[in-house]
Every structure is written in structure tokens, then in C-alpha cells.
Amino acid sequence: MNRFFYGRLAFSNLKKNSGLYLPYILAAIGVSAVYYIMGAISRDEGIKKMPGSGDVAMILGLGCWVIAIFAVIFLFYTNSFLMKRRKKEFGLFNILGMEKRHIGKMMFWEMVMVASVSIVFGIVVGILLNKLVVLILMRLVDLEVPFGFSVSVEAIVNMVILFGCIFVVTLIYNLFQVQKARPIELLQSANQGEKEPKTRWILTVMGLLFLAGGYGIALLVKDPISVLLLFFLAVILVIAGTYCLFTAGSIAVLKLLRKNKNYYYKINHFTSVSGMIYRMKQNAVGLSNICILSTMVLVMISGTVSLYMGVDDSMKERYPKNINLTGYDLTSSEKEVMRELARRGVSDLGIEMEEVLEYNSLSVTAYKDGETLHLGEQGIVSKGEVSVMQWITMEDYEHLGGKHTELMEDEVLVYTMRGDTNDQQYHLGDKSFRIKEYLPELLIGGTKAEVVYDVYFLVAKDETVLQEIQKIQKEAYKDRASNINTLIYMDVTGGKEQEIACANHIKELLEAHNQSLPEEEQINLRVDSREDNKEGFMIFCGGFLFLGIFLGFVFLMATVLIIYYKQVSEGYEDKGRFEIMQKVGMSKKEVKASIRSQVLKVFFLPLVMACIHLTAAFPMVNRLILLFGMVNAPLFAICTVATVGVFAVIYAIVYGITARSYYKIVG
Amino acid sequence: MAILEVNNIKKVYTTRFGGNQVQALSDVSFSVEKGEYVAIMGESGSGKTTLLNILASLDRATAGQVLLNGKNVSAIREGELSAFRRQNLGFVFQDFNLLDTFSLQDNIFLPLVLAGKSYNEMRSRLMPIAEKLSINEILSKYPYEVSGGQKQRAAVARALITNPQLILADEPTGALDSKAAEGLLSMFQNINEEGQTILMVTHSIKAASCAKRVLFIKDGQVFHQIYKGSSSNEEMYQKISDTLTVITTGGERNE
Numbered sequence: 001m002n003r004f005f006y007g008r009l010a011f012s013n014l015k016k017n018s019g020l021y022l023p024y025i026l027a028a029i030g031v032s033a034v035y036y037i038m039g040a041i042s043r044d045e046g047i048k049k050m051p052g053s054g055d056v057a058m059i060l061g062l063g064c065w066v067i068a069i070f071a072v073i074f075l076f077y078t079n080s081f082l083m084k085r086r087k088k089e090f091g092l093f094n095i096l097g098m099e100k101r102h103i104g105k106m107m108f109w110e111m112v113m114v115a116s117v118s119i120v121f122g123i124v125v126g127i128l129l130n131k132l133v134v135l136i137l138m139r140l141v142d143l144e145v146p147f148g149f150s151v152s153v154e155a156i157v158n159m160v161i162l163f164g165c166i167f168v169v170t171l172i173y174n175l176f177q178v179q180k181a182r183p184i185e186l187l188q189s190a191n192q193g194e195k196e197p198k199t200r201w202i203l204t205v206m207g208l209l210f211l212a213g214g215y216g217i218a219l220l221v222k223d224p225i226s227v228l229l230l231f232f233l234a235v236i237l238v239i240a241g242t243y244c245l246f247t248a249g250s251i252a253v254l255k256l257l258r259k260n261k262n263y264y265y266k267i268n269h270f271t272s273v274s275g276m277i278y279r280m281k282q283n284a285v286g287l288s289n290i291c292i293l294s295t296m297v298l299v300m301i302s303g304t305v306s307l308y309m310g311v312d313d314s315m316k317e318r319y320p321k322n323i324n325l326t327g328y329d330l331t332s333s334e335k336e337v338m339r340e341l342a343r344r345g346v347s348d349l350g351i352e353m354e355e356v357l358e359y360n361s362l363s364v365t366a367y368k369d370g371e372t373l374h375l376g377e378q379g380i381v382s383k384g385e386v387s388v389m390q391w392i393t394m395e396d397y398e399h400l401g402g403k404h405t406e407l408m409e410d411e412v413l414v415y416t417m418r419g420d421t422n423d424q425q426y427h428l429g430d431k432s433f434r435i436k437e438y439l440p441e442l443l444i445g446g447t448k449a450e451v452v453y454d455v456y457f458l459v460a461k462d463e464t465v466l467q468e469i470q471k472i473q474k475e476a477y478k479d480r481a482s483n484i485n486t487l488i489y490m491d492v493t494g495g496k497e498q499e500i501a502c503a504n505h506i507k508e509l510l511e512a513h514n515q516s517l518p519e520e521e522q523i524n525l526r527v528d529s530r531e532d533n534k535e536g537f538m539i540f541c542g543g544f545l546f547l548g549i550f551l552g553f554v555f556l557m558a559t560v561l562i563i564y565y566k567q568v569s570e571g572y573e574d575k576g577r578f579e580i581m582q583k584v585g586m587s588k589k590e591v592k593a594s595i596r597s598q599v600l601k602v603f604f605l606p607l608v609m610a611c612i613h614l615t616a617a618f619p620m621v622n623r624l625i626l627l628f629g630m631v632n633a634p635l636f637a638i639c640t641v642a643t644v645g646v647f648a649v650i651y652a653i654v655y656g657i658t659a660r661s662y663y664k665i666v667g
Numbered sequence: 668m669a670i671l672e673v674n675n676i677k678k679v680y681t682t683r684f685g686g687n688q689v690q691a692l693s694d695v696s697f698s699v700e701k702g703e704y705v706a707i708m709g710e711s712g713s714g715k716t717t718l719l720n721i722l723a724s725l726d727r728a729t730a731g732q733v734l735l736n737g738k739n740v741s742a743i744r745e746g747e748l749s750a751f752r753r754q755n756l757g758f759v760f761q762d763f764n765l766l767d768t769f770s771l772q773d774n775i776f777l778p779l780v781l782a783g784k785s786y787n788e789m790r791s792r793l794m795p796i797a798e799k800l801s802i803n804e805i806l807s808k809y810p811y812e813v814s815g816g817q818k819q820r821a822a823v824a825r826a827l828i829t830n831p832q833l834i835l836a837d838e839p840t841g842a843l844d845s846k847a848a849e850g851l852l853s854m855f856q857n858i859n860e861e862g863q864t865i866l867m868v869t870h871s872i873k874a875a876s877c878a879k880r881v882l883f884i885k886d887g888q889v890f891h892q893i894y895k896g897s898s899s900n901e902e903m904y905q906k907i908s909d910t911l912t913v914i915t916t917g918g919e920r921n922e
Contacts, residue, residue, distance in 0.1 A: 267781055275768055
């Protein structure tokens with residue numbers, strides 16, 4: 001026999017099944033290219049040199065792993081579609097006299113062809129797209145684009161190894177499948193699974209409980225630190241709940257519908273309900289996959305987009321003015337030096353201060369239990385919620401533009417964004433403070449930046465009160481106690497460069513001042529410029545956005561492919577049913593309408609479910625991105641809605657395209 | 668009065684690119700009276716199935732006309748065809764054509780649901796039929812759970828439940844074992860005795876011998892027909908068998 005017989009046979013098989021294999025190969029090329037790009041970028045020399053590259057490299061490294069895991073699951077999953085469709089063919093070969101060994105050889109050659117085409121094209125596409133992706137990444141993080149066209153050999157080797165392994169394991173799995181099946185089973189396997197699914201109430205209830213648990217965590221957990229910890233628990237619960245509900249819940253609901261005779265025996269419901277029961281059994285896992293992938297895409301993209309869009313907002317929150325000076329525990333003469341440094345730093349550069357805010361504040365972390373504030377270490381004090389009490393004096397409050405209020409020593413004005421506003425007084429150690437008034441707003445910025453804990457701003461009579469509180473605090477926290485900080489916020493004229501230069505100049509002046517002094521007399525001062533920090537933050541957010549879009553794109557691709565395979569494999573199965581219904585007296589139009597409504601329901605169910613998940617996840621994700629300093633909730637809402645809109649449109653387009661190939665098969 | 672009239676039906680299949688023309692039916696004419704039980708016999712490729720498809724309005728004839736109750740089937744518009752089919756014709760197929768997503772009961776209900784009948788009406792119509800076909804025990808079962816004979820009985824019930832003018836059966840015993848086939852045939856005879864008109868296409872002599880009249884098709888034409896008259900099934904079997912021998916051997920033996 002010709003040496004190349006099996007190779008040629010394999011090639012003609014692939015050609016005959018191109019409708020099935022083309023999408024598979026394209027997907028493999030896509031995933032491998034994406035994996036290469038991720039690997040190449042995380043090793044890119046240009047990126048390693050840029051500021052904050054540590055963050056980006058970390059984020060991209062994470063992305064590499066996600067894509068690797070995804071590639072394994074995804075290629076395996078799509079392979080199972082292929083096998084299901086092709087078993088009949090293998091059975092035929094077997095019956096026509098090919099031994100399993102020969103079929104194995106043929107499958108081996110097929111896999112060699114698929115794998116080599118996928119990997120080679122994956123590398124080519126990866127290298128070509130890499131440049132484009134680097135351009136996008138650089139644009140996102142607002143950095144200059146390095147020239148050149150780089151190829152990372154290391155990334156190629158990594159990718160070839162990973163995908164080689166995936167293909168080898170897939171082949172072994174397929175061979176095993178064929179090996180253990182009898183030819184008659186192979187022949188009939190395409191028509192298997194006709195049994196009606198059972199109603200599994202336990203699984204349904206479990207699904208509901210899981211989902212309720214996941215949603216509960218997302219909606220009820222307010223403490224951002226717990227959010228971070230519980231987020232993954234919530235995600236796992238929701239994933240488990242989704243699987244249970246799609247597999248068991250859908251069937252339970254449909255069967256209930258079927259029991260309702262008046263509902264069920266209607267022309268519109270009759271075929272669709274029974275058809276759905278049948279479809280859900282085969283598609284539940286696929287649909288939950290789509291649902292979960294869609295949710296991930298939506299959460300990731302909406303979260304990262306709003307994080308990115310909100311960079312300016314969050315920087316403004318964190319740094320109320322262009323240049324911010326924070327002095328720690330300064331004496332009044334040192335405060336004067338601080339002011340002088342700021343003045344000189346500005347005037348030396350020939351620019352001017354525009355708006356200056358100056359105030360002193362003492363920040364005390366306490367466990368607030370009703371009206372009592374406990375001081376102490378975590379673990380010792382277990383009652384109450386962690387709250388940050390920011391004390392400022394009436395004098396400073398007036399400086400900031402607040403209205404003067406006559407205060408007694410044991411009276412305070414309180415402003416809080418998220419904390420309680422119904423207390424009458426606070427007990428702190430042996431002292432009590434009566435709350436004279438709740439303020440509607442505070443005139444300093446940065447009130448939203450502290451997101452982890454509840455924050456209270458308390459205006460006290462004068463600095464003596466602040467010092468007394470600090471004394472109480474020092475007793476409780478010893479040397480971990482915080483100090484009375486002096487803050488100077490100022491806007492300066494000029495652009496970005498001047499701001500950064502001015503901040504740097506102030507730092508230089510500070511160093512010069514401190515150099516001449518012994519350590520105890522040095523001024524402990526911190527200088528920040530918003531622009532300087534923004535750059536780093538931008539790289540961080542841009543990196544995340546990049547990852548979000550990138551992974552979102554990959555998941556979207558997976559969703560598209562799963563939808564496509566579902567449509568195609570269902571098309572073959574529906575063909576027979578379609579014909580029977582016509583013979584029994586359904587018109588072509590009715591059959592088409594019935595099938596369309598079923599297919600529509602089945603395919604848009606995951607999208608609807610994903611939107612519900614997203615809605616439930618919204619508060620939690622909102623709190624999570626708060627941790628990254630994104631404080632603009634409406635912006636996040638807009639980003640989310642926009643993401644859902646774009647996603648739905650893409651989803652609908654994909655559905656339309658694949659539905660066409662479906663009708664071609666059925667009709 | 669003739670319930671079905673077939674006048675000079677001709678069917679020519681043209682291959683896709685218009686090259687070869689294949690004549691499946693050249694000139695078929697016959698009529699079926701109300702209450703008749705007619706079997707159409709012929710070898711594979713003689714045009715039996717084509718004829719049945721045309722009668723069922725699933726396919727259109729190239730020339731000629733089919734009249735059902737005096738109404739020209741080929742003149743019915745595409746949109747009304749399936750409703751017409753539903754109201755006037757009942758089908759029994761060789762491979763049952765039950766939907767595996769429905770229980771037997773729902774399969775039987777399908778044409779009634781399409782006609783918009785209420786559940787109670789469907790139920791009251793089903794009961795006597797199910798009794799007659801002795802499938803009332805298995806109505807809630809699914810097609811894959813029952814035997815071939817039971818499936819075919821359910822299919823017959825589906826054909827009967829609309830009270831059709833005419834039942835068209837395409838090789839109804841083709842996929843059944845001999846016992847189930849016998850059961851089905853006696854059932855057909857019973858139904859026919861109650862007044863149901865049946866037209867069956869088959870190449871089983873056994874099946875045809877139950878009919879009151881047998882038409883033989885050869886080379887796209889009605890070649891011959893025999894009436895059962897008062898003969899028993901066994902005598903009819905012999906007649907048909909002789910006729911088939913004549914047809915296949917060209918009638919030499921009788922000369």
C-alpha cells in the first residue's frame with residue numbers, strides 16, 4: 001500500500017469536513033496566536049524598560065496563565081463536538097474493513113495536519129499581530145511606542161510546547177474513544193441521547209441556593225476587604241449555580257410548563273416546550289459555558305474600561321490638587337518651613353500658586369460600636385466596624401471655607417459619606433463628644449478616596465482637643481499611633497511638566513533643608529504631584545484594560561465558536577424532526593417559526609442570564625474597583641451598560657451568521 | 668362517489684443541472700371510492716413512492732391532476748397546503764416518523780394541536796382510538812421506550828385522530844416483524860370495515876392481500892388491478908402472487 005495512503009486519506013477527510021474543521025483550526029490559530037502575543041509582550045524588552053513595568057508584567061503573566069488554562073479547556077471542548085459528528089464516519093470505515101489501528105493512523109495524520117497548520121499559522125499571526133497589540137497597549141498606558149519588530153523565541157517555544165501537548169492529549173483521548181467503541185456504536189452515536197431527561201429537584205434547589213449565596217455575597221457584603229476575599233467564593237457559587245440551574249433547573253421549569261395542559265397544548269408552546277426539554281438536556285453544559293464566559297467578558301471589560309475611563313476622577317479624589325504636601329507631626333515652626341518650601345518651590349520655577357488649601361488633621365482608626373469608639377488591635381477588640389475618624393479643628397474648617405460654629409470642648413461637627421448619621425455622641429476612652437451637627441458636605445477633596453473603611457470627619461473646637469485625642473490614641477496604639485498631619489494642597493499654573501518639575505523641586509529643597517539638620521529636627525514631609533502619580537496609575541489601569549479587552553476578546557471568540565458548533569450539530573439533529581413535522585401537517589413556515597423561536601430562546605438565554613449575573617455582581621465589582629480608586633459609580637454604570645450593549649450586538653450578529661448555516665442544513 | 672380521483676398524472680424528475688430527465692410516472696389514472704381499501708404494488712423504482720408523495724401533496728405532478736373530494740389538490744396554494752393535508756389526510760409511514768421529543772400521546776395529539784383543538788377535545792377523541800388500537804396503556808411512554816409495532820399503532824392513531832377523508836400508508840409493515848405486521852394489517856382491515864378509506868403503498872404481498880383492491884404499477888403506469896371480491900386473504904395472496912409473476916416474467920407462462 002502506498003506509503004502516503006493514510007496521509008492522503010486524512011487530508012481528504014479534513015477537506016470533506018471543512019465545515020467542522022475550519023472553525024476548529026481557526027480557533028486553534030487564534031488561541032495560539034493570543035498565547036504567543038501574551039507571552040511575547042510579558043517578555044518584551046521595551047515594556048520592561050518603561051516605568052511601572054512590574055505591574056504590567058505581573059498582569060500579563062497572569063493573563064498568560066488564564067489563556068493557557070482556557071486553551072486546554074476550550075480546545076478539548078470543541079474537539080468533543082468534532083468527535084461526536086465524526087464517529088459515524090469512523091464506524092463506516094471500520095465496517096468497510098479498516099481496522100481500528102488503521103483508523104488510528106488516519107486520525108494521527110489528521111491531527112498532525114491540524115496541529116501543524118494551527119501552530120505555524122498561530123506563530124505567523126501572533127508575530128504579525130504582536131506589533132499591533134503592543135501599539136494598542138502603549139497607547140492605552142499613554143507611553144511612547146518603541147520602534148522595531150521583535151520576535152520572542154522563548155514565547156514561540158513556550159507556545160509550541162503548550163499547544164503540542166494539547167493536541168497530543170486530544171489525539172490520545174480521541175483514539176481512546178474510538179478504541180473502546182464498537183463499530184455499531186460508532187455508527188449510531190450521532191443519534192444517541194434520545195432519552196427524556198429526568199427532573200432533578202435536588203440539583204435545581206442546590207442551584208438556586210448556590211446562586212442565592214453568590215448573589216447574597218455580592219449584594220450584602222459591604223466591607224471592601226471582605227469583598228476581595230469573598231469575591232472568588234461568590235464567583236464559584238455563581239458558576240456552580242449556573243451549571244445546576246441550566247442542567248436541572250431549566251428542565252424542571254419546562255416540565256412544570258408541560259404539566260399545565262392548557263398552556264402546553266397550544267400550537268406555539270407544544271413543539272417549543274418539548275423541543276426545549278430535549279435541547280436543554282444536550283446543551284445545558286454548553287449554554288452554561290457560554291453564560292459564564294459572557295459574564296466574565298462583561299465584568300472584565302466593563303470593570304477595566306471604567307477603571308481606565310475613571311483615571312482622572314480617581315486621581316482627583318486621591319490628590320485633590322495638583323501638588324500635595326503632607327507633613328507628619330510638625331511643630332508650628334516646622335509648619336512655617338513647610339509653607340516656605342512650597343512657596344519657593346513654586347516661585348523658583350516662575351509659576352504661581354492658584355488655590356491653596358491648608359489644614360491639620362488627626363486620623364484615628366477605631367472600632368465603632370454604636371456610639372462607642374474602641375481603640376486597640378484587631379483581635380483584641382472584636383466589636384464594631386473599623387472606622388477612620390479624621391479630626392480637624394474649627395479654625396482649619398473655617399480656613400477651608402466652612403461656616404463658623406461656636407463649639408464647646410466636648411462638641412463636634414461630623415461629616416461622613418457612608419457611615420452612620422444617627423448618633424448623638426461618641427465615647428472615646430474616658431471622653432465623650434456630643435455631635436452638634438451633621439455637615440452636608442466637606443470642603444476638602446479626597447473624602448471618597450478612603451474606600452476600605454467608613455470615614456468620619458470630625459470638626460473639633462481647637463488643637464488642644466486634637467492633642468488630647470492623640471494622647472488617648474498613643475496609649476492604645478503605642479508607636480503605631482498616627483500623628484497630626486499638616487496638609488497643603490495647591491494648584492499651580494502651567495502644564496503637566498511644570499507640575500512634576502515643581503513637585504520635584506520641592507523635594508530637592510526639602511532634602512537640602514534636612515541635610516543641614518540632625519535627624520530629630522528633620523522635617524518629615526511627603527510631596528506628591530497628581531501628574532506624577534497619574535502616570536503610574538495610568539500604566540496600571542491601562543495594563544488591566546488591555547488584559548480585560550484581550551481576555552474579553554478571547555472569551556468572545558470562544559463564545560462565538562461554541563455557538564457555531566451548537567448550531568451546526570443541532571442542525572443535523574433537527575433535520576429529521578423538521579421533515580416529520582412537515583409530513584404530519586405543519587407548514588414550512590410554522591416549522592421554521594417554531595424552530596427559530598426555540599433556537600432564539602436557547603441562544604439568548606445565556607445572554608439574559610449573564611446580564612442578571614452582571615446586575616447582581618454590579619455592587620460587588622463596584623466595590624472592587626473602588627479599591628483601585630475608581631470612585632465614579634455612575635461612570636461604571638454607563639460603562640457596564642455600554643459594554644452589555646456592544647456585546648449584545650456582537651452576539652446577535654454571530655447568532656445571525658450561524659443561524660444562516662443552520663437553516664442551510666435544516667432546509 | 669369517488670373520494671380520490673387521479674387523472675393522467677405524470678412526473679418527470681430533472682437532474683439539477685437540467686441534463687438528464689427521469690420519468691418516474693408516465694401516465695397514472697385511477698380512482699378510489701369512499702370506504703375502499705386500496706393497495707398499490709410495484710417493484711422498487713416503479714414510482715410508488717412518487718405517486719404517494721403526489722397524492723399527499725408533498726410533491727407536485729408535472730402534468731395531470733389529483734382530485735380529493737372533487738377538489739383539485741394541485742391547485743391549492745402553498746400556504747394552505749399543510750392545513751389541507753392536516754384536515755383531509757392521515758399518514759402512516761414505514762419508519763413511523765414519531766417525534767422522539769414527544770410522548771406517544773403528544774405525538775398523536777400533534778395534528779390536533781396544530782389545528783388549535785382544546786386538550787379536553789383531544790383527550791375525548793383519543794380515548795376510543797387508543798382503546799381500539801390497544802395503546803391506552805402506553806400513551807405516556809416515549810417512542811424509544813416501546814416496540815416497533817406499538818410505535819406504528821401510535822402512528823396509526825395519529826393518522827386517525829383527525830378523522831381524515833383518506834389514510835395514506837407508505838409501506839406500513841416495512842419495519843415490523845411478521846407478528847406485528849399481521850396485527851397492524853388486521854387493524855387496518857377493522858378500521859376499513861368501520862368505513863375509513865385507506866390507500867396503502869407496499870411491495871409486501873401479505874400486506875396487499877388484506878386490501879379490497881390491488882393496483883399494480885409498472886414503468887410509471889397502472890399496469891393491472893385485481894379486486895378481492897369475496898375471496899379470503901389467502902386466496903387474494905395467491906391471486907396477487909400470480910399477477911406479480913405475470914408482470915415480472917412478461918406473462919409468458921399464461922400463454
